[in-house]
Protein backbone atom coordinates (compact mmCIF):
# COMPACT_ATOMS: atom_id res chain seq x y z
CA UNK A 1 0.00 0.00 0.00
CA UNK A 2 1.07 3.64 0.10
CA UNK A 3 4.54 4.37 1.42
CA UNK A 4 5.56 7.50 3.29
CA UNK A 5 9.03 8.98 3.82
CA UNK A 6 9.96 12.18 5.67
CA UNK A 7 13.36 13.76 6.18
CA UNK A 8 14.80 16.80 7.91
CA UNK A 9 18.49 17.35 8.50
CA UNK A 10 21.81 18.38 7.06
CA UNK A 11 21.65 16.46 3.78
CA UNK A 12 19.76 17.48 0.68
CA UNK A 13 16.30 16.06 1.36
CA UNK A 14 15.22 15.02 -2.15
CA UNK A 15 17.99 12.49 -2.98
CA UNK A 16 17.74 11.08 0.55
CA UNK A 17 13.97 10.63 0.28
CA UNK A 18 14.34 9.25 -3.25
CA UNK A 19 16.66 6.48 -1.96
CA UNK A 20 14.27 5.63 0.89
CA UNK A 21 11.27 5.52 -1.45
CA UNK A 22 13.11 2.99 -3.61
CA UNK A 23 13.57 0.82 -0.53
CA UNK A 24 9.79 1.08 0.06
CA UNK A 25 8.86 0.01 -3.49
CA UNK A 26 7.98 -3.49 -2.32
CA UNK A 27 4.89 -2.19 -0.57
CA UNK A 28 3.23 -1.88 -3.99
CA UNK A 29 2.22 1.42 -5.66
CA UNK A 30 1.22 3.12 -8.90
CA UNK A 31 2.55 6.68 -8.62
CA UNK A 32 5.24 8.54 -6.70
CA UNK A 33 6.34 12.01 -5.69
CA UNK A 34 8.49 14.22 -3.47
CA UNK A 35 8.02 17.72 -2.02
CA UNK A 36 10.72 19.79 -0.36
CA UNK A 37 10.71 23.09 1.43
CA UNK A 38 13.39 25.65 0.61
CA UNK A 39 13.70 29.41 1.02
CA UNK A 40 10.13 29.73 2.29
CA UNK A 41 8.64 27.81 -0.67
CA UNK A 42 7.45 24.30 -1.36
CA UNK A 43 8.23 22.53 -4.62
CA UNK A 44 6.51 19.29 -5.63
CA UNK A 45 7.38 16.71 -8.27
CA UNK A 46 5.05 13.74 -8.76
CA UNK A 47 3.59 11.54 -11.43
CA UNK A 48 2.03 8.22 -12.25
CA UNK A 49 4.34 5.21 -12.71
CA UNK A 50 7.20 3.50 -10.95
CA UNK A 51 9.75 5.66 -9.13
CA UNK A 52 12.34 5.12 -11.89
CA UNK A 53 9.84 6.30 -14.54
CA UNK A 54 8.78 9.34 -12.52
CA UNK A 55 12.44 10.14 -11.90
CA UNK A 56 13.28 9.84 -15.61
CA UNK A 57 10.55 12.33 -16.43
CA UNK A 58 11.01 14.82 -13.57
CA UNK A 59 14.44 14.25 -11.95
CA UNK A 60 13.07 13.67 -8.45
CA UNK A 61 16.48 14.30 -6.88
CA UNK A 62 16.70 17.79 -8.28
CA UNK A 63 14.81 19.67 -5.58
CA UNK A 64 16.46 22.12 -3.18
CA UNK A 65 16.00 22.00 0.57
CA UNK A 66 16.88 20.02 3.68
CA UNK A 67 13.33 19.08 4.68
CA UNK A 68 10.89 17.08 2.62
CA UNK A 69 8.29 14.34 2.28
CA UNK A 70 7.92 11.56 -0.28
CA UNK A 71 5.25 9.08 -1.22
CA UNK A 72 4.43 5.98 -3.21
CA UNK A 73 0.67 5.85 -3.84
CA UNK A 74 -1.53 2.76 -4.16
CA UNK A 75 -4.73 4.21 -5.55
CA UNK A 76 -7.94 3.97 -3.52
CA UNK A 77 -9.87 7.23 -4.10
CA UNK A 78 -9.21 8.41 -7.66
CA UNK A 79 -7.37 6.59 -10.45
CA UNK A 80 -3.58 6.54 -10.65
CA UNK A 81 -2.80 9.92 -12.27
CA UNK A 82 -0.47 12.87 -11.87
CA UNK A 83 -3.20 14.97 -10.23
CA UNK A 84 -4.02 12.26 -7.69
CA UNK A 85 -0.38 11.47 -6.91
CA UNK A 86 1.00 12.71 -3.59
CA UNK A 87 2.32 15.06 -2.19
CA UNK A 88 -0.83 17.17 -2.42
CA UNK A 89 -0.92 20.90 -1.67
CA UNK A 90 -3.42 23.37 -0.19
CA UNK A 91 -4.73 26.45 -2.03
CA UNK A 92 -1.71 28.58 -1.07
CA UNK A 93 0.89 26.01 -2.07
CA UNK A 94 2.54 26.53 1.33
CA UNK A 95 1.44 23.17 2.76
CA UNK A 96 2.13 19.70 1.36
CA UNK A 97 0.89 16.36 2.64
CA UNK A 98 1.42 12.63 2.06
CA UNK A 99 -1.07 10.09 3.36
CA UNK A 100 -1.54 6.36 3.76
CA UNK A 101 -5.00 5.03 4.62
CA UNK A 102 -8.55 6.21 4.01
CA UNK A 103 -10.37 9.23 5.49
CA UNK A 104 -13.87 7.78 5.63
CA UNK A 105 -15.71 11.06 6.28
CA UNK A 106 -13.84 13.05 3.63
CA UNK A 107 -16.95 13.92 1.58
CA UNK A 108 -18.62 15.75 4.44
CA UNK A 109 -15.41 17.73 5.17
CA UNK A 110 -14.89 18.43 1.46
CA UNK A 111 -18.35 20.00 1.09
CA UNK A 112 -17.66 22.21 4.08
CA UNK A 113 -14.33 23.33 2.66
CA UNK A 114 -15.81 23.93 -0.80
CA UNK A 115 -18.37 26.22 0.81
CA UNK A 116 -15.49 28.14 2.39
CA UNK A 117 -13.95 28.64 -1.05
CA UNK A 118 -11.24 25.98 -1.12
CA UNK A 119 -10.31 24.73 -4.58
CA UNK A 120 -9.72 21.00 -5.01
CA UNK A 121 -7.54 19.62 -7.78
CA UNK A 122 -7.61 15.86 -7.15
CA UNK A 123 -10.21 13.14 -6.61
CA UNK A 124 -8.47 11.89 -3.48
CA UNK A 125 -9.74 11.75 0.08
CA UNK A 126 -6.30 13.02 1.14
CA UNK A 127 -6.74 16.48 -0.30
CA UNK A 128 -9.33 17.40 2.33
CA UNK A 129 -6.65 16.95 4.98
CA UNK A 130 -4.31 19.55 3.55
CA UNK A 131 -7.11 22.08 2.97
CA UNK A 132 -8.46 21.49 6.46
CA UNK A 133 -5.01 22.18 7.93
CA UNK A 134 -4.86 25.35 5.81
CA UNK A 135 -8.25 26.37 7.17
CA UNK A 136 -7.26 25.58 10.76
CA UNK A 137 -4.12 27.70 10.46
CA UNK A 138 -6.34 30.77 10.08
CA UNK A 139 -8.11 30.19 13.39
CA UNK A 140 -5.75 30.02 16.36
CA UNK A 141 -6.58 31.06 19.91
CA UNK A 142 -7.67 34.70 20.15
CA UNK A 143 -7.02 36.50 16.90
CA UNK A 144 -3.76 34.75 16.26
CA UNK A 145 -3.00 32.21 13.57
CA UNK A 146 -2.80 28.65 14.85
CA UNK A 147 0.61 26.99 15.00
CA UNK A 148 1.45 24.34 12.42
CA UNK A 149 1.14 21.51 15.03
CA UNK A 150 -2.15 22.90 16.35
CA UNK A 151 -3.62 23.03 12.85
CA UNK A 152 -2.67 19.41 12.15
CA UNK A 153 -3.88 18.28 15.60
CA UNK A 154 -7.25 19.92 15.05
CA UNK A 155 -7.57 18.42 11.57
CA UNK A 156 -6.83 14.82 12.54
CA UNK A 157 -9.35 15.08 15.38
CA UNK A 158 -12.02 15.41 12.67
CA UNK A 159 -11.06 12.31 10.69
CA UNK A 160 -12.72 8.92 10.81
CA UNK A 161 -10.80 6.00 9.31
CA UNK A 162 -7.20 4.86 9.19
CA UNK A 163 -4.38 7.18 8.35
CA UNK A 164 -0.75 8.05 8.58
CA UNK A 165 0.19 11.59 7.53
CA UNK A 166 3.40 13.54 7.06
CA UNK A 167 2.93 17.28 6.59
CA UNK A 168 5.38 19.92 5.42
CA UNK A 169 4.94 23.69 5.69
CA UNK A 170 6.90 26.35 3.87
CA UNK A 171 9.12 28.37 6.20
CA UNK A 172 8.90 25.84 9.07
CA UNK A 173 11.95 23.76 9.88
CA UNK A 174 9.96 20.73 10.98
CA UNK A 175 7.61 17.96 9.83
CA UNK A 176 4.37 17.07 11.59
CA UNK A 177 3.28 13.42 11.56
CA UNK A 178 0.09 11.76 12.72
CA UNK A 179 -1.00 8.14 12.94
CA UNK A 180 -4.20 6.21 13.41
CA UNK A 181 -4.26 2.63 12.16
CA UNK A 182 -1.61 2.98 9.43
CA UNK A 183 2.03 2.45 10.35
CA UNK A 184 4.62 5.22 10.82
CA UNK A 185 8.05 4.88 12.35
CA UNK A 186 10.45 7.61 13.41
CA UNK A 187 14.14 7.08 12.55
CA UNK A 188 17.00 8.72 14.43
CA UNK A 189 19.75 9.57 11.95
CA UNK A 190 23.48 10.13 12.41
CA UNK A 191 24.51 13.39 14.05
CA UNK A 192 27.39 15.19 12.41
CA UNK A 193 30.68 14.49 14.12
CA UNK A 194 32.26 17.50 15.86
CA UNK A 195 35.67 16.66 14.41
CA UNK A 196 34.40 16.59 10.88
CA UNK A 197 35.81 13.00 10.60
CA UNK A 198 32.49 11.24 11.09
CA UNK A 199 30.17 9.94 8.44
CA UNK A 200 29.32 13.47 7.36
CA UNK A 201 31.55 16.52 7.45
CA UNK A 202 30.52 19.58 9.42
CA UNK A 203 29.68 22.80 7.65
CA UNK A 204 28.28 26.01 9.05
CA UNK A 205 25.21 25.88 6.87
CA UNK A 206 24.03 22.34 7.50
CA UNK A 207 25.46 21.25 10.83
CA UNK A 208 23.30 19.41 13.31
CA UNK A 209 21.18 16.36 13.42
CA UNK A 210 18.90 14.50 11.09
CA UNK A 211 15.56 12.76 11.60
CA UNK A 212 13.50 10.46 9.45
CA UNK A 213 9.97 9.13 9.27
CA UNK A 214 8.71 6.23 7.15
CA UNK A 215 5.94 3.69 6.77
CA UNK A 216 8.28 0.93 7.79
CA UNK A 217 11.75 0.07 8.98
CA UNK A 218 13.41 -1.30 5.79
CA UNK A 219 12.93 2.09 4.07
CA UNK A 220 15.40 3.69 6.48
CA UNK A 221 17.90 0.89 7.12
CA UNK A 222 20.61 2.48 4.99
CA UNK A 223 20.50 5.53 7.30
CA UNK A 224 19.61 4.23 10.75
CA UNK A 225 18.79 1.21 12.89
CA UNK A 226 17.38 3.31 15.75
CA UNK A 227 13.63 3.73 15.76
CA UNK A 228 10.66 4.83 17.80
CA UNK A 229 7.27 3.48 16.77
CA UNK A 230 4.24 5.74 16.63
CA UNK A 231 1.04 4.48 18.25
CA UNK A 232 -2.54 5.19 17.14
CA UNK A 233 -3.50 8.69 18.29
CA UNK A 234 0.11 9.94 18.27
CA UNK A 235 1.18 13.23 16.76
CA UNK A 236 4.91 13.76 16.36
CA UNK A 237 6.97 16.80 15.42
CA UNK A 238 10.42 16.07 14.04
CA UNK A 239 13.07 18.72 13.55
CA UNK A 240 16.86 18.75 13.52
CA UNK A 241 16.95 18.39 17.30
CA UNK A 242 14.89 15.20 17.49
CA UNK A 243 11.30 14.07 17.90
CA UNK A 244 8.53 15.32 20.20
CA UNK A 245 5.72 12.82 20.73
CA UNK A 246 2.25 13.60 21.99
CA UNK A 247 -0.67 11.23 22.42
CA UNK A 248 -4.22 12.56 22.20
CA UNK A 249 -2.89 16.04 22.95
CA UNK A 250 -0.54 15.17 25.86
CA UNK A 251 3.27 14.96 25.66
CA UNK A 252 4.47 11.37 25.88
CA UNK A 253 7.73 9.43 25.65
CA UNK A 254 8.08 6.55 23.21
CA UNK A 255 10.79 3.97 23.65
CA UNK A 256 13.71 4.14 21.23
CA UNK A 257 14.64 0.69 19.87
CA UNK A 258 17.67 -0.63 18.02
CA UNK A 259 16.72 -3.15 15.32
CA UNK A 260 18.94 -6.08 14.37
CA UNK A 261 18.10 -5.92 10.65
CA UNK A 262 20.80 -4.39 8.46
CA UNK A 263 20.62 -2.61 5.10
CA UNK A 264 22.54 -5.53 3.53
CA UNK A 265 19.85 -8.00 4.61
CA UNK A 266 17.34 -6.01 2.56
CA UNK A 267 19.43 -6.14 -0.64
CA UNK A 268 19.47 -8.70 -3.45
CA UNK A 269 23.06 -9.80 -2.79
CA UNK A 270 23.67 -11.13 -6.30
CA UNK A 271 20.25 -12.75 -6.83
CA UNK A 272 18.19 -11.51 -9.78
CA UNK A 273 15.11 -11.05 -7.57
CA UNK A 274 14.27 -10.77 -3.88
CA UNK A 275 11.73 -13.57 -4.32
CA UNK A 276 14.31 -16.19 -5.28
CA UNK A 277 16.77 -14.85 -2.69
CA UNK A 278 14.13 -15.26 0.00
CA UNK A 279 13.13 -18.75 -1.19
CA UNK A 280 16.78 -19.79 -0.88
CA UNK A 281 17.17 -18.14 2.51
CA UNK A 282 14.83 -20.80 3.90
CA UNK A 283 17.87 -23.01 4.40
CA UNK A 284 18.66 -20.74 7.38
CA UNK A 285 15.33 -19.15 8.27
CA UNK A 286 13.42 -22.42 8.85
CA UNK A 287 15.95 -23.92 11.32
CA UNK A 288 16.17 -20.50 13.05
CA UNK A 289 12.38 -20.38 13.47
CA UNK A 290 12.37 -23.94 14.82
CA UNK A 291 14.65 -22.69 17.61
CA UNK A 292 12.38 -19.78 18.66
CA UNK A 293 11.14 -19.87 22.26
CA UNK A 294 7.35 -20.36 22.42
CA UNK A 295 7.08 -21.05 26.17
CA UNK A 296 4.97 -18.05 27.21
CA UNK A 297 2.50 -18.50 24.36
CA UNK A 298 2.16 -22.24 25.07
CA UNK A 299 1.36 -21.47 28.73
CA UNK A 300 -1.35 -18.97 27.72
CA UNK A 301 -2.75 -21.54 25.34
CA UNK A 302 -2.90 -24.29 27.94
CA UNK A 303 -4.91 -21.96 30.17
CA UNK A 304 -7.32 -20.82 27.44
CA UNK A 305 -10.85 -22.16 27.09
CA UNK A 306 -11.07 -21.36 23.38
CA UNK A 307 -8.33 -20.85 20.82
CA UNK A 308 -8.85 -18.73 17.72
CA UNK A 309 -6.11 -18.41 15.11
CA UNK A 310 -6.44 -15.57 12.63
CA UNK A 311 -4.59 -14.13 9.64
CA UNK A 312 -4.95 -13.10 6.00
CA UNK A 313 -3.66 -14.60 2.76
CA UNK A 314 -0.53 -16.62 3.32
CA UNK A 315 -0.67 -16.05 7.06
CA UNK A 316 -4.16 -17.57 7.07
CA UNK A 317 -2.74 -20.67 5.39
CA UNK A 318 -0.22 -20.90 8.24
CA UNK A 319 -3.21 -20.70 10.62
CA UNK A 320 -4.82 -23.68 8.86
CA UNK A 321 -1.65 -25.73 9.28
CA UNK A 322 -1.67 -24.83 12.98
CA UNK A 323 -5.31 -25.81 13.48
CA UNK A 324 -4.58 -29.22 12.04
CA UNK A 325 -1.37 -29.72 14.05
CA UNK A 326 -2.95 -28.62 17.32
CA UNK A 327 -5.75 -31.14 16.89
CA UNK A 328 -3.46 -33.99 15.91
CA UNK A 329 -0.64 -33.35 18.34
CA UNK A 330 -2.36 -31.83 21.37
CA UNK A 331 -5.97 -32.93 20.89
CA UNK A 332 -7.05 -29.28 21.15
CA UNK A 333 -9.48 -27.54 18.90
CA UNK A 334 -8.69 -24.14 17.36
CA UNK A 335 -10.98 -22.07 15.18
CA UNK A 336 -9.13 -20.67 12.16
CA UNK A 337 -10.47 -17.37 10.83
CA UNK A 338 -9.72 -15.16 7.85
CA UNK A 339 -9.15 -11.98 9.85
CA UNK A 340 -11.51 -9.82 7.77
CA UNK A 341 -14.40 -12.20 8.63
CA UNK A 342 -13.65 -12.46 12.32
CA UNK A 343 -15.63 -9.55 13.79
CA UNK A 344 -18.88 -10.60 12.16
CA UNK A 345 -18.59 -14.34 12.71
CA UNK A 346 -16.60 -15.30 15.78
CA UNK A 347 -17.91 -15.72 19.31
CA UNK A 348 -15.20 -14.24 21.48
CA UNK A 349 -14.94 -13.43 25.19
CA UNK A 350 -12.77 -13.76 28.30
CA UNK A 351 -11.22 -17.21 28.15
CA UNK A 352 -10.54 -16.92 24.41
CA UNK A 353 -6.94 -16.80 23.27
CA UNK A 354 -6.44 -15.24 19.85
CA UNK A 355 -3.28 -16.23 17.98
CA UNK A 356 -2.81 -13.47 15.41
CA UNK A 357 -0.44 -14.35 12.58
CA UNK A 358 0.95 -11.58 10.37
CA UNK A 359 4.43 -11.25 8.91
CA UNK A 360 4.19 -7.45 8.73
CA UNK A 361 2.29 -7.02 11.97
CA UNK A 362 0.48 -4.13 10.27
CA UNK A 363 -2.31 -5.79 8.25
CA UNK A 364 -5.39 -3.73 8.98
CA UNK A 365 -7.85 -6.65 8.85
CA UNK A 366 -5.81 -8.56 11.42
CA UNK A 367 -5.34 -5.46 13.58
CA UNK A 368 -9.07 -4.74 13.63
CA UNK A 369 -9.91 -8.36 14.46
CA UNK A 370 -7.45 -8.24 17.36
CA UNK A 371 -8.90 -4.95 18.57
CA UNK A 372 -12.36 -6.52 18.51
CA UNK A 373 -11.15 -9.59 20.41
CA UNK A 374 -9.40 -7.49 23.06
CA UNK A 375 -12.48 -5.33 23.50
CA UNK A 376 -14.36 -8.57 24.32
CA UNK A 377 -11.82 -9.65 26.92
CA UNK A 378 -9.69 -12.05 24.87
CA UNK A 379 -5.93 -12.43 25.29
CA UNK A 380 -3.70 -12.15 22.23
CA UNK A 381 -0.53 -13.92 21.10
CA UNK A 382 1.09 -12.16 18.14
CA UNK A 383 3.25 -14.03 15.64
CA UNK A 384 5.09 -11.49 13.49
CA UNK A 385 8.35 -10.89 11.67
CA UNK A 386 8.69 -7.18 12.34
CA UNK A 387 10.08 -6.00 15.65
CA UNK A 388 8.06 -3.10 16.99
CA UNK A 389 5.14 -3.68 14.60
CA UNK A 390 1.69 -2.58 15.76
CA UNK A 391 0.48 -6.14 16.31
CA UNK A 392 3.54 -7.05 18.35
CA UNK A 393 3.15 -3.98 20.56
CA UNK A 394 -0.43 -4.65 21.52
CA UNK A 395 -0.29 -8.31 22.55
CA UNK A 396 0.00 -10.39 25.73
CA UNK A 397 2.75 -12.58 24.28
CA UNK A 398 4.77 -11.99 21.22
CA UNK A 399 6.67 -14.46 19.07
CA UNK A 400 9.05 -13.04 16.48
CA UNK A 401 9.60 -15.54 13.70
CA UNK A 402 13.05 -14.05 12.96
CA UNK A 403 13.00 -14.53 9.17
CA UNK A 404 14.85 -11.25 8.49
CA UNK A 405 13.45 -8.62 6.12
CA UNK A 406 11.19 -10.02 3.39
CA UNK A 407 11.22 -7.58 0.50
CA UNK A 408 9.48 -9.61 -2.22
CA UNK A 409 5.76 -8.86 -2.12
CA UNK A 410 4.84 -12.53 -1.98
CA UNK A 411 5.44 -14.22 1.32
CA UNK A 412 7.86 -17.15 1.01
CA UNK A 413 10.35 -17.47 3.85
CA UNK A 414 7.97 -15.80 6.30
CA UNK A 415 5.35 -18.48 5.58
CA UNK A 416 7.72 -21.31 6.46
CA UNK A 417 8.96 -19.41 9.53
CA UNK A 418 5.36 -18.88 10.68
CA UNK A 419 4.63 -22.57 10.15
CA UNK A 420 7.85 -23.58 11.94
CA UNK A 421 6.98 -21.47 14.99
CA UNK A 422 3.37 -22.68 15.01
CA UNK A 423 4.54 -26.31 14.74
CA UNK A 424 6.74 -25.75 17.78
CA UNK A 425 3.84 -24.14 19.59
CA UNK A 426 1.47 -27.05 18.87
CA UNK A 427 4.12 -29.49 20.09
CA UNK A 428 4.78 -27.40 23.20
CA UNK A 429 1.06 -27.40 24.05
CA UNK A 430 1.13 -31.17 23.65
CA UNK A 431 4.22 -31.35 25.88
CA UNK A 432 6.23 -32.89 23.06
CA UNK A 433 9.65 -32.05 21.63
CA UNK A 434 10.52 -31.59 17.99
CA UNK A 435 13.01 -33.92 16.30
CA UNK A 436 14.84 -31.86 13.70
CA UNK A 437 18.08 -33.76 13.18
CA UNK A 438 19.05 -33.73 9.53
CA UNK A 439 16.22 -31.35 8.59
CA UNK A 440 18.56 -28.68 7.13
CA UNK A 441 19.91 -31.27 4.72
CA UNK A 442 16.37 -32.00 3.57
CA UNK A 443 15.68 -28.30 2.96
CA UNK A 444 18.85 -28.20 0.87
CA UNK A 445 17.71 -31.24 -1.15
CA UNK A 446 14.36 -29.58 -1.86
CA UNK A 447 15.94 -26.24 -2.84
CA UNK A 448 18.08 -28.21 -5.30
CA UNK A 449 14.85 -29.03 -7.16
CA UNK A 450 15.00 -25.53 -8.69
CA UNK A 451 16.16 -26.69 -12.19
CA UNK A 452 13.42 -29.33 -12.24
CA UNK A 453 10.72 -26.81 -11.27
CA UNK A 454 12.06 -24.43 -13.90
CA UNK A 455 11.76 -27.15 -16.52
CA UNK A 456 8.17 -27.94 -15.45
CA UNK A 457 7.30 -24.22 -15.49
CA UNK A 458 8.65 -24.05 -19.03
CA UNK A 459 6.54 -26.98 -20.21
CA UNK A 460 3.46 -25.33 -18.64
CA UNK A 461 4.24 -21.83 -19.94
CA UNK A 462 1.04 -21.59 -21.99
CA UNK A 463 -1.25 -23.23 -19.41
CA UNK A 464 -3.60 -20.91 -17.57
CA UNK A 465 -5.67 -23.18 -15.30
CA UNK A 466 -4.22 -25.25 -12.50
CA UNK A 467 -5.57 -27.43 -9.69
CA UNK A 468 -3.75 -28.08 -6.43
CA UNK A 469 -4.88 -30.91 -4.19
CA UNK A 470 -3.81 -32.34 -0.84
CA UNK A 471 -5.26 -33.93 2.27
CA UNK A 472 -4.72 -33.15 5.93
CA UNK A 473 -1.68 -30.93 6.42
CA UNK A 474 -1.12 -30.93 2.66
CA UNK A 475 -4.47 -29.15 2.03
CA UNK A 476 -3.29 -25.71 3.29
CA UNK A 477 0.01 -26.31 1.47
CA UNK A 478 -2.02 -26.77 -1.72
CA UNK A 479 -3.84 -23.48 -0.99
CA UNK A 480 -0.58 -21.66 -0.45
CA UNK A 481 0.97 -23.16 -3.61
CA UNK A 482 -2.05 -22.00 -5.66
CA UNK A 483 -1.91 -18.52 -4.10
CA UNK A 484 1.78 -18.14 -5.03
CA UNK A 485 1.05 -19.06 -8.64
CA UNK A 486 -1.90 -16.65 -8.87
CA UNK A 487 0.02 -13.81 -7.26
CA UNK A 488 3.07 -13.75 -9.49
CA UNK A 489 2.31 -15.80 -12.62
CA UNK A 490 -1.20 -14.30 -12.98
CA UNK A 491 -2.80 -17.65 -13.84
CA UNK A 492 -5.95 -19.23 -12.55
CA UNK A 493 -5.17 -21.76 -9.83
CA UNK A 494 -7.62 -23.49 -7.49
CA UNK A 495 -6.81 -25.51 -4.41
CA UNK A 496 -8.99 -28.17 -2.79
CA UNK A 497 -8.75 -30.75 -0.07
CA UNK A 498 -8.50 -33.72 -2.44
CA UNK A 499 -11.67 -35.32 -1.02
CA UNK A 500 -13.67 -32.30 -2.20
CA UNK A 501 -12.96 -32.90 -5.89
CA UNK A 502 -15.84 -35.33 -6.32
CA UNK A 503 -18.21 -32.82 -4.73
CA UNK A 504 -17.97 -30.42 -7.65
CA UNK A 505 -14.65 -29.30 -9.12
CA UNK A 506 -13.99 -32.66 -10.79
CA UNK A 507 -16.25 -31.41 -13.59
CA UNK A 508 -13.44 -29.02 -14.54
CA UNK A 509 -10.75 -31.68 -14.84
CA UNK A 510 -10.48 -32.31 -18.56
CA UNK A 511 -7.81 -33.20 -21.08
CA UNK A 512 -4.49 -31.59 -20.23
CA UNK A 513 -5.52 -29.76 -17.02
CA UNK A 514 -2.53 -29.87 -14.63
CA UNK A 515 -3.33 -31.26 -11.18
CA UNK A 516 -0.60 -30.69 -8.62
CA UNK A 517 -0.91 -33.43 -6.01
CA UNK A 518 0.84 -32.92 -2.68
CA UNK A 519 1.14 -36.33 -1.12
CA UNK A 520 3.78 -36.99 1.55
CA UNK A 521 3.88 -40.69 2.46
CA UNK A 522 3.91 -39.77 6.18
CA UNK A 523 0.36 -38.42 5.91
CA UNK A 524 -2.22 -40.96 7.11
CA UNK A 525 -4.34 -40.21 4.08
CA UNK A 526 -1.81 -40.75 1.32
CA UNK A 527 -3.53 -43.93 0.17
CA UNK A 528 -6.67 -41.92 -0.42
CA UNK A 529 -4.61 -39.43 -2.42
CA UNK A 530 -3.77 -42.24 -4.81
CA UNK A 531 -7.49 -42.67 -5.48
CA UNK A 532 -7.97 -38.93 -6.06
CA UNK A 533 -5.03 -38.83 -8.46
CA UNK A 534 -6.46 -41.77 -10.42
CA UNK A 535 -9.84 -40.01 -10.67
CA UNK A 536 -8.13 -36.97 -12.21
CA UNK A 537 -6.04 -39.05 -14.57
CA UNK A 538 -9.11 -40.93 -15.75
CA UNK A 539 -10.53 -37.57 -16.90
CA UNK A 540 -7.41 -36.46 -18.76
CA UNK A 541 -5.79 -34.47 -15.92
CA UNK A 542 -1.99 -34.24 -16.09
CA UNK A 543 -0.55 -34.99 -12.67
CA UNK A 544 2.41 -33.31 -11.06
CA UNK A 545 3.13 -35.59 -8.10
CA UNK A 546 5.08 -34.27 -5.12
CA UNK A 547 5.81 -37.22 -2.90
CA UNK A 548 8.37 -39.47 -1.25
CA UNK A 549 6.29 -42.53 -2.12
CA UNK A 550 7.37 -44.34 -5.32
CA UNK A 551 3.74 -45.48 -5.92
CA UNK A 552 2.43 -41.95 -5.91
CA UNK A 553 5.32 -40.59 -7.95
CA UNK A 554 4.65 -43.24 -10.58
CA UNK A 555 1.27 -41.63 -11.27
CA UNK A 556 2.81 -38.29 -12.22
CA UNK A 557 3.53 -36.96 -15.69
CA UNK A 558 5.90 -34.77 -13.68
CA UNK A 559 7.50 -36.49 -10.71
CA UNK A 560 8.87 -34.27 -7.96
CA UNK A 561 10.67 -36.69 -5.64
CA UNK A 562 10.79 -35.37 -2.09
CA UNK A 563 12.94 -36.57 0.82
CA UNK A 564 11.08 -38.56 3.50
CA UNK A 565 9.85 -36.32 6.31
CA UNK A 566 7.72 -36.62 9.45
CA UNK A 567 4.10 -35.56 8.98
CA UNK A 568 4.37 -32.46 11.21
CA UNK A 569 7.39 -31.10 9.34
CA UNK A 570 6.03 -31.92 5.87
CA UNK A 571 4.41 -28.49 5.14
CA UNK A 572 7.82 -26.84 5.60
CA UNK A 573 9.36 -28.93 2.82
CA UNK A 574 6.44 -29.38 0.44
CA UNK A 575 5.76 -25.68 -0.06
CA UNK A 576 9.27 -25.01 -1.38
CA UNK A 577 8.89 -26.67 -4.84
CA UNK A 578 5.56 -24.84 -5.20
CA UNK A 579 7.23 -21.49 -4.46
CA UNK A 580 9.86 -22.38 -7.09
CA UNK A 581 7.15 -23.36 -9.58
CA UNK A 582 5.44 -19.97 -9.09
CA UNK A 583 8.73 -18.09 -9.41
CA UNK A 584 9.75 -19.77 -12.67
CA UNK A 585 6.20 -19.64 -14.08
CA UNK A 586 6.29 -15.90 -13.44
CA UNK A 587 9.59 -15.51 -15.30
CA UNK A 588 8.32 -17.69 -18.19
CA UNK A 589 5.49 -15.19 -18.64
CA UNK A 590 7.78 -12.18 -18.48
CA UNK A 591 6.53 -10.72 -15.17
CA UNK A 592 8.43 -9.21 -12.26
CA UNK A 593 8.09 -11.58 -9.28
CA UNK A 594 9.10 -8.93 -6.75
CA UNK A 595 6.34 -6.47 -7.65
CA UNK A 596 3.16 -8.27 -8.69
CA UNK A 597 0.47 -6.11 -10.20
CA UNK A 598 -2.25 -4.75 -7.88
CA UNK A 599 -0.67 -6.26 -4.78
CA UNK A 600 1.00 -4.68 -1.79
CA UNK A 601 3.31 -6.14 0.81
CA UNK A 602 1.50 -4.62 3.70
CA UNK A 603 -2.27 -4.23 3.37
CA UNK A 604 -3.15 -1.22 5.48
CA UNK A 605 -6.65 -0.42 4.16
CA UNK A 606 -9.74 -2.57 4.74
Ligand code: M6R
Pocket residue numbers: 311312313314315316357358359360361362363366409410411412487599600601602603
Ligand atom coordinates in the same frame (compact mmCIF):
# COMPACT_ATOMS: atom_id res chain seq x y z
O1 M6R B 1 1.65 -9.17 6.71
P1 M6R B 1 0.58 -10.24 6.72
O2 M6R B 1 1.16 -11.59 6.93
O3 M6R B 1 -0.48 -9.94 7.70
O4 M6R B 1 -0.06 -10.20 5.30
C1 M6R B 1 -1.19 -10.96 5.01
C2 M6R B 1 -1.42 -11.07 3.52
O5 M6R B 1 -1.68 -9.81 2.99
C3 M6R B 1 -0.22 -11.69 2.80
O6 M6R B 1 0.09 -12.94 3.31
C4 M6R B 1 -0.51 -11.80 1.30
O7 M6R B 1 -1.44 -12.82 1.08
C5 M6R B 1 0.79 -12.02 0.54
N1 M6R B 1 0.75 -11.33 -0.69
C6 M6R B 1 1.11 -13.44 0.33
O8 M6R B 1 2.09 -13.69 -0.60
